Amino acid sequence: MTDRPYHHGNLRSALLTAAATAITEKGPAALSLRDLARRAGVSHAAPTHHFGDKTGLLTALAAEGYTLLADALGGAGDDLLESGVAYVRFAIEHRAHFEVMFQPGLYHRDDPQVAAARDRAGRSLTIALSARPGQPPGQDSETAELAAWSMAHGFAALWLSGALPTAPDLDPEPLAKNVLGQLFDQP
Amino acid sequence: MTDRPYHHGNLRSALLTAAATAITEKGPAALSLRDLARRAGVSHAAPTHHFGDKTGLLTALAAEGYTLLADALGGAGDDLLESGVAYVRFAIEHRAHFEVMFQPGLYHRDDPQVAAARDRAGRSLTIALSARPGQPPGQDSETAELAAWSMAHGFAALWLSGALPTAPDLDPEPLAKNVLGQLFDQP
DNA sequence: CCCTCTATCTTGTCAATGGCAAGATAGACT
DNA sequence: AGTCTATCTTGCCATTGACAAGATAGAGGG
Structure with a gap:
């Protein structure tokens, strides 16, 4: 190159x-x-x-992916909806990284580089998810975070798999924003 | 056997x-x-x-998977939350089918058997998703359905990938019910 | 009862791949 | 200039997917 x-x-x-x-x-x-x-x-x-070997290469790719995800989430600021959209955007822009990262049989999950990068991404994710605006204080916030993560991840995965009935050349971001808003915009 | x-x-x-x-x-x-x-x-x-060839075998496996999914969703009745849990249960019980189904590069998506089974599963899914109790009538119901599908799919995918911080031998169903309830139980 | 026919499975073969071992080479450091 | 190390090459082997040709079981017809 x-x-x-x-x-x-x-x-x-x-x-x-x-x-x-x-x-x-x-x-x-x-x-x-x-x-x-x-x-x-x-x-x-x-x-x-x-x-x-091949697994080693995919391990390096996964580590790179977690770093990219952490950066993407960090750049989204404090807004929960914006973070969710950033998650989806990352999955689509870095499809290969995303697919490898969440297919644990392909690489060494215990690799130190991967673990470090994943922890960093995990922290960014937790920060983004806990930035829920109308969060009821005493409620089980972990469940709410998991719900938000699941929705963003699921939308990204479904989009990438081509399972959605929408046109594949359509810009997914507005749709993602609408879908994620179903959960994130709750009072 | x-x-x-x-x-x-x-x-x-x-x-x-x-x-x-x-x-x-x-x-x-x-x-x-x-x-x-x-x-x-x-x-x-x-x-x-x-x-x-190999792709042909995976095509048959995907078709079988869509049939199993349609059956699983059909057996869940009219309850939306129960359907979501059934979706997650299917993914975990038939992990191999689920993984192949949503990795379109592995099989022939246009195969007639696959298309027929997928359509059947799609209809079951739409029926389940549209059974939203407090559905505002004029609202964009398609977006709401997509949000519900995304959450169930995302939770299943995250669980299978081992990305969730919970104990992997824990029974996922109660957790799935709690998580999905964050969206499904809305008034 | 025998013959044929078809679906099913086997044997044999080839190119491509992943992985290992041994060697070559560039460039850095002294 | 001499040595050393990281980097890359050549050569090799077992495994795999795919194909071609042949064998075999069992069904169906005469």
Whole structure:
């Protein structure tokens, strides 16, 4: 993509973006390390050195995804509805990351990098979810947070799976805002 | 599994259940046709005759899944909350089917069998979702239905992915009922 | 009872893949 | 200049998915 200071210089990053592209095109199951190597213009065993094996590459991708999600949620500010929309936007813009992140059989969930990034995303998520405006104080706030998370996650997953009966080229954000508003705008 | 009238007699069904088991254990990406053949005690090329290729097998599995989902929703009666819980219960009890169904890259979405079963499930779902008790008549009911579907689907997906911070051996149904109640019990 | 026919399954083969081992090479550091 | 290490390559093997050709069981007709 960029310059190539021989030894490729940034193979690791190039492989990760190639993986994201390939997964977006054909899904995580069809991912081939050799195909990634071809796309990056290196030999078929080059990825091994950076990621060990396929699971290792997906682990790195998941870690990257959690970091991106944390950033996305952090940028949404204190507004609950805006955070939910940001969650959906992240899933759609970074479809490959999102799909890998929530398919735990594909990567090493216990990897330290992943755990750290996931914790950071988890904190951002908790902050966003607890910013519920008319929150009844004594109520079970954990359940309310889980409900909000479920709705945002479910909308994103359904959209990505193509299960929604709407036109697939429609901009999902306004629809997401309406749907999430069903729960978030409650008094 | 049952008797074996030679020629196995029920290879197709045996392969489908073996596939469901294997996917539940290791995820859809790790599915191997040859492994299924070994489990069923047949030669490595036997599955080809029944399903054509791997995608064909997953197509059959998805069709079976939509039928099971339609039955599950139909059995939940008119209660909206109960239907939501049934949706979650289906996803957990038939994890393999659920995962394949909503990963459209894995199978042929246009297959007639799949389309028919999906339509049936879709009708059951619409019936369940429109059974909202305090439904404001003039309101955008489609958005409300989508919100309910998103929440049930999202809770199921999060639970299956292991992303929820709760104990994984806990019974998910009471939790699901509480979470879904956040939206469904609105006046 | 025998013959044929069809669905079902087996054997054999090939290209592609993931993963490992051993070697080569660039560039950094001294 | 010499050495060292990270990075990448070449070569190899077992496994897999897919296909082609053949074998076999069992049904149905004469």
